[in-house]
Amino acid sequence: AYRRIAIFTCFYLYKNVVLLMADAIWMHQDKFRARIVFPEYLSIGLNVVYVTWHLWFVIGFDRDLPDEVACRRPELYPVGPERKLFNARVFTKWMLLGAIHGSIAWLVPFFLLGTYEYDKTQPCQFWECSTVVFTSMVFIVNFKLVLVAENPLSRITWLPTIGALLTYFACLGLLSYTPLGKSFQPTMYEVPTQVVASPQAWIAFAISIGAALSLDIVEKVSVYFMCPSKLQLAQQHR
Numbered sequence: 001a002y003r004r005i006a007i008f009t010c011f012y013l014y015k016n017v018v019l020l021m022a023d024a025i026w027m028h029q030d031k032f033r034a035r036i037v038f039p040e041y042l043s044i045g046l047n048v049v050y051v052t053w054h055l056w057f058v059i060g061f062d063r064d065l066p067d068e069v070a071c072r073r074p075e076l077y078p079v080g081p082e083r084k085l086f087n088a089r090v091f092t093k094w095m096l097l098g099a100i101h102g103s104i105a106w107l108v109p110f111f112l113l114g115t116y117e118y119d120k121t122q123p124c125q126f127w128e129c130s131t132v133v134f135t136s137m138v139f140i141v142n143f144k145l146v147l148v149a150e151n152p153l154s155r156i157t158w159l160p161t162i163g164a165l166l167t168y169f170a171c172l173g174l175l176s177y178t179p180l181g182k183s184f185q186p187t188m189y190e191v192p193t194q195v196v197a198s199p200q201a202w203i204a205f206a207i208s209i210g211a212a213l214s215l216d217i218v219e220k221v222s223v224y225f226m227c228p229s230k231l232q233l234a235q236q237h238r
Helices: 002-029 046-050 055-060 067-071 072-078 088-113 125-148 155-177 179-184 189-194 199-226 230-236
Strands: none
Touching: 002 046, 002 055, 002 088, 002 125, 046 125, 046 155, 055 125, 055 155, 072 088, 088 199, 125 155, 125 189, 125 199, 155 179, 155 189
């Protein structure tokens, strides 16, 4: 329970820091003209629909060790009283990674296809760039959860994650290709079609996700082979 609560708390705040970085950087680029960086009805679903509901399944049903094995290894339990999974250092690392991930997700696409030409009433290149950035953030945040899950390759981890991504694309399609979506968010009308047709958008998408998650992948591999935790050692020798 302690491990699940620690991951939930850090992840829940981390994902908001990722989203915040695009607004913070664009605010300075745009010289504080109070123009939003993401379409309102696209970004409003982040905290509930795109990267949150599946969290309950990923960490709620994730298992580290069978009960009979855990009961035979008392050395696993001090991790809670010693606050090794939730402390100032761990929390700071999560927030710094959120800032780095969000900055990469914004800067790479903006460098490749961004523009300062801004139209709040109809689709334009700015909203194409914004959609690439937001989609990259959704993938980065979801894959980050996969990396911190105890069993990243299990179906308990991947099936809810795929479900969250499909939910995002369903909402994106609803906003972009239906009369209801056009009435609520005219800047998104048929924008995904333009994004898919743009080679630069695909390059930006791949580079931003790869560059952001490379830090986490290197850390996870290094820890696993160079300084594994007592839980990892128990999993290897059970």
